[in-house]
Amino acid sequence: MINKKTVSEAYVDRDLSWMYFNRRILQEASKSRVPLLDRLGFLGIYSNNLDEFFRVRVATLNRIAECEDRSLRAEREHARSLIKQINKLNNHYSKEYEHAIHEVTRRLGEENIFLLKEDELDENQQKFIRRFYRQRLSGFISPVWLSAVKQLTDEADENIYLAVKMQAKDKKGSDYALITLPVAECGRFISLPDKEGKSFLMYLDDVIRYCLPMIFSGLSYVSFKAYAFKFTKDAEMEIDNDLRNGMLQKISKGIKSRKKGDALRVIYDAEMPKDLLKRVMNKLNLDKLDTVLAGGRYHNHKDLMSFPDCGREDLRYPVWEPLIRPELNSGESLLRRIQQGDRFIHVPYHSFEYYIRVLQEAAVSKEVKSVKTTLYRLAKDSKVVKALICAARNGKKVTVVIELLARFDEASNIDWSKKMQDAGIHVIFGVEGLKVHSKITHISMGSGNDIACISTGNFHEGNARVYTDYMLMTAARNVVRDVDAVFTFIEKPYSPVRFKELLVSPNEMRQKFVRLINEEIKNKQAGKPAYIRIKINHITDVAMVKKLYEASANGVPVDLLVRGNCSLMTGIPVVSDRIRINGIIDRYLEHSRIFIFAAGGENKTFIGSADWMPRNLDNRVEVVTPVYDPQVKEDLWKVIDFGLRDNCQGNIVDGTGENRPWTTEEEGDFRSQEELYNDYKSQITNG
Incomplete structure (x- = not known):
């Protein structure tokens, strides 16, 4: 008998689970076996992720915490508790981060790559920096007296700022100024001339520190000290997809003072003098729930993602060129090939050019x-x-559903929409109240043998070089008809549309997944083969978490590959001791969603765009398709099997945030991404 209280308590909040996930990225940067420049990249990803998390998720929590609507008292207290827990974790992880930065910088020195500070330059390097200032930098430096700044939150939060303290000759007090680092114009890392086989770099921060006497030339200052700080602002509300209906309106009416754009996190150089720090903080509209963190000398480490390689490709992972499937080189019609049988590509292992072609x-x-x-x-x-x-210009009827609310890509999507409309493409801007997150293509053939492509990820060449995504290309009539019906639903969202093959949200996807889990429970009780194997980005939906606990409690093995948010706890007797979760962080971002159910030995297999979050199951247009082709099903099984065996890049996801590495029965190391690439390569070589 399952203890209902235990099940209700065995839930990791989405935002805490995200902190645990981001820590896995940070831990990757601390692994000695990861190439040095790739470790820097992981540090940059960690920093960039954290900025976005505070802009959106913590901003939402702050708004809830400040809501005065009495009916939301429980939610308000929960939000305040979460903010405190997040800040505690953030403080703890920031120490790990500073240690990782220090260690990687030390290792760079061992490889003859040196990051110099402004007081470590020899005479020739000083001449180089002075020349760099005159020729490149000076026109982009615009100091502002700190006393003239009304509110720092009027400034952009993607910038790095130097707070400058200057001492005059008479030493009667100090003056204070603010300098915005022109990273977009000059880059964050400045390469100095190599010397004796050694490479030398400087943070732009330190270049400006060296140049302060030139920046303030003509004024009577004899000493300059500059300290970096950054802040993160409230970017937007994203609660309508994650909380019950009506709550958005209540919070909108109930918030007291917080406005879009208020600062909610500040990180500053711990060496900043108290008088200067006080002046900076006075320019930020902070409250007791906001995060204020003393950090190191440098901030905005997202720039580490573009750290110069100094010609040292040996300090990166070896390049894995995307594999070209034989069909691309055969000269035969790809459309005809798909009509003859299902095809798939698994990027970045396979080239995205297949879909382009x-x-x-x-x-x-x-x-x-x-x-x-x-x-x-x-x-x-x-x-x-x-x-x-090109298709539109050739007289084809082309319809494109483009999502204007793809966060941080809104401007780009609007620009592309105009270009497509100008070319005669019928552009649909999604469905009111529902993000269109599905990744589907329908190609209508005069012969009636139409084709559909269903993907787990965006039709995006850049993403296809970094994200692991799976695409099924099929002419199976029932599937293709359903894909066409999805477009009908998008164009006419209130018309009755039923799907025979596809799992489509917000229609019946949730119910169909529940039925699949229930079928595994019944089969286990009947002595038939039963298991659940899922590869997914996020699992936070309370109902789906409980269904997986129910399956585990009834003896069904549940094996999960979860990259990001995971609200499940494992190892709880009866409730979740048959659940195993591996979280893989490696050179590629794990992004594909694959669902496999034993179905009494039938092996029902699905791929699609949906994670198991409330927003995906209830508030977005998502598509998951069954896979019937035996070879494709075999490959999808292999993808999950390899992931579950990964004891190099895998981490135990158990709800504690410890992210302990897996130890498996495999002899030696097993790295799933490398094994998959080599397996696909051998298939093409031997095919």
Whole structure:
């Protein structure tokens, strides 16, 4: 008998689980076996993730915590408790981060790559920096007296700031100024001339510190000290997809003072003098729930993602070139190949060019009558859009559903929308109240043998080089008809549309997943094969968490690969002792969603765009498709199997945040991404 109280308590809050996930990225930066420059990249990713988390998720919690609506008292107290826990974890992890930065910098020195401070330059390096200032930097430096700044939150929070304290000759008091680092114009890292086989770099912060006498030349200051700080602002509210209906309106009416753009996190150089720190803090509208953290000398470490390689490719992971599937080189029609049998690509292992070629062929084929697709994020110079424009110009009826609310890509998506409309493409801007997050393409053929592509990730060439995503290309009639029906639903969201094959949210996806889990429980009780194997980004939906606990309690083995947020706890007797969760952080971002159910030996397999979060199951248009082709099913099984065996890059996800490495029965190390790449490579070589 399952203890209902135990189940209700065995839930890790989404935001805490995110902190645990981001820590896994930080821990990757501390592994000695990870190449040095890639460790820097992980440090940059960690920092960038944290900035976005505070801008959106912590901003939402702050708004809830400040809401005065009495009916939301429990939610307000929960939000305040979460903020305290997040700040405690953030303080703890920041110490790990500073240690990792120090260690990686030390290791760079062992590889003859040196980061110099302003007081460590020899005479020739000083001449180089002075020349750099005159020729490149001076025009981008615009100091502002701190006393003239009304509110620092009027400034952009993606910037790094130097607070400067200056002492005059008469030593009667100090003056204070603010300098914004021109990273976009000059870069964050300045390369100095190599010397004796050694490479030398400087943070732009330190270049400006050295140049302070030139910046303030003509004024009677004899000493300058500059200290970095950064702040993160409230970017937006993102609670309507995650909390019950009506709560958004209550919070909007109930908040007291917090406005979009208020600072909610400040990090400053711990060496900053108290008088200067007080002046900086007075310019920020902070309250007791906001995060104020004393840090190191440098901030905005997201710039480490673009750290110069100094010609040392040996300090990075070896390049894995995307593999070209034989069909791309055969000269045969790819559309015909898909009509003959299901095809798949698994990027970045396989080249995304396969999908581009499908669109390009559709654009010129006389058999193709129309092309429909959904677009969520687009590459800067999108080949996908160019192929769609080509199709429209060739007289095809082209329909594109583009999501304007793809966070941080809104401006880019609007720009692309205008270009597509100008080319004669019918552009649909999603569904009111529902984000269109599905990744589907429908190609209508005159012969009636239409084609559909269903993907786990965006149709985005850049993402396809970094994210692991799976795409099924099929001519299976029932599946293709359902894909076409999704576009009908998007265009006419209130018309009755039923799907025979696809799992589509917000329609019946949740119910169908629940039925699949219930089927495993019944099969286990009947002595039939029963298991659940899932690869997913996030699991936070309370109902789905409880269903997995129910399956485990009834003896069903539950094996999960979860990259990010995970609200499950493992190892609880009866409740979750049959649940195993591996969280993989490696050179590629694990992004594909794969669902496999034993189904009494039938092995029902699905792929799609949906995570198990309330927003995906209830408030977005998501598509998950069954997979029937035996070879594709075998490959999907292998993807999950390899992931579960990963004892190099895998971490135990158990709800504690410890992220302990896996130890498996495998002899020696097993790194799933490397093993998959080599397996795909051998198939092409031997095929």
